[in-house]
Amino acid sequence: MTDQDLRVGVIGAGMMGSDHAARIHERLSGARLVAVGDPDAERADRAVRGVPEARAETDPLAVITASDVDAVVIASPGPAHEPLLLAAVERGIPVLCEKPLTPDPESALRVVRAEAAGGRKLVQVGFMRRFDPEYLRLKELLDAEEFGRTLLLHCAHRNPSAPPGFTTDMLITDSVVHEFDTTRWLLGRDLTAVSVRQQGTAPSTDAGVPQLVTIETGGGVLVDVEIFVNCGFGYQVRCEAVCEQGTALVGGDTGMRTHHAGRWGGGVTSDFRPRFRQAFDAEFQRWVRAARAGGIDGASAWDGYAAAAACEAGVTAQRTGQRIEIVLAERPELYA
Template identity: 80%
Template structure:
């Protein structure tokens, strides 16, 4: 560990990786970017451009093993996460890994077991809603039982448009995965089953058709999620908690509102980056502080595994039209 700043290696120089490179350099105190690893040399060089002292490499594993790297951010595609995470755990350095932890529950459980064998939590999963001011307010309200016990959650997750190649399974694995984690975090409860229905159709390969995902929790709270990734008007993430003595809603449109010519209006954010910029910044800042002490401050590898298991049940429910139960392995003691 450096005596001064936390020296961070970044794996992946795509859209998220490049965004995180600027974030570490410009908005995270006590940390500095020293290396970006991406098999695409041009992308790696573009990510470090204008960041003094940061180098571009084409070997991500080499970045993890570098002597001048104290901690690692992983923003590469999910299918390559497992070997990167295992390398970081073996070396004993903290990791902030963008979701998914890994693409399936079996490989996620291998990461959990490797971390448990080492005896301390090193892997943090990038579920940034846990750092969003509005969601933090809702979490505090529910924890304090200000409105009594939660009975239902109503959620909406909307994107203006989905990219080419986006599949119906990705609605679960890439989008509703956030609601799976948010539900577990807000309620402090494990998920037990998932059901999926599609608007107007029994089954469809069109990812632009809205779907309703119903989540059941161990304590009996029901959660419904509208997932609509081609709504055309912008990006929205909303959550309403219905409790014994009232309701609370987060995720309403923010920003300036105008009243003119007999009409009023405002703006809807275009995508997730402006909506959750403050949450990403807070997540990275708190992770950097924790990583200097050799740990994490956010969603754990176990949380990533639980989300992966929920996603598998969600995809099964999509494909069969039937309720699918979520099965989890025994939780290692370091996650209690």
């Protein structure tokens, strides 16, 4: 550690917050963990255990306002994000906020406008697929039109089982939100409409029922997403681009493949952490470098707002079975 290290506070000591606290302490250069804030004192204490000089706080706002905190990571539940983000923007410190930016486009737009009023991008949204080596290579291929123009994207987002309390709305707001952002990023186009279909003639309230989400884009590329959070076999995220002269798939079979006793096979990860660990590490390391210079290096608050608007349209499409247009506010010049 040096005097120039970015002093980072983490808000939220659940699974994501604790994982990020460990990442900052163990695997990043140029940063050190100084505080973890969570209303649950026991969880906050666990998150800083073994980290010299890092303290636990029960008031998350106290982390943002602390004089020894240069930047914050927000990994608390989405409904708590808006006041935390506004406090960080007001203080003028960089933020890496796990998705969602906020749970709805209205509150997300308030964060965007507060940041735009200050004239600096301070808020980065944690869409980690933008840092995954496979997705980065796919974006390079599509941007260069190596296989001609992109025509379609086929995506799948599968979890072995849904956690307790996981609702049908969360299929969109907690899972497909990643495909909304990834699509905008890969194609460089805004999303224009969304439709949702599932088995049966009426919308199901069973979050374990697979759904098919169709996304329309400003560039005319159609995107379909299979969302299935009760697949049973493991965690899998895939994206296949269909172009004029070829296709490209990311998220296929990875890791070691074995051939033994007349069989071949490999493994499927159990959750998102091993699958995207490299992406998380790269995302955080680049954010640290940018934050030390007072900025961000990733998805902006505007990207978070656009994802929230897509989620709102997606939930409406899910509930009604209708095609719902995605409408965005006027984009501030800061995000041009």
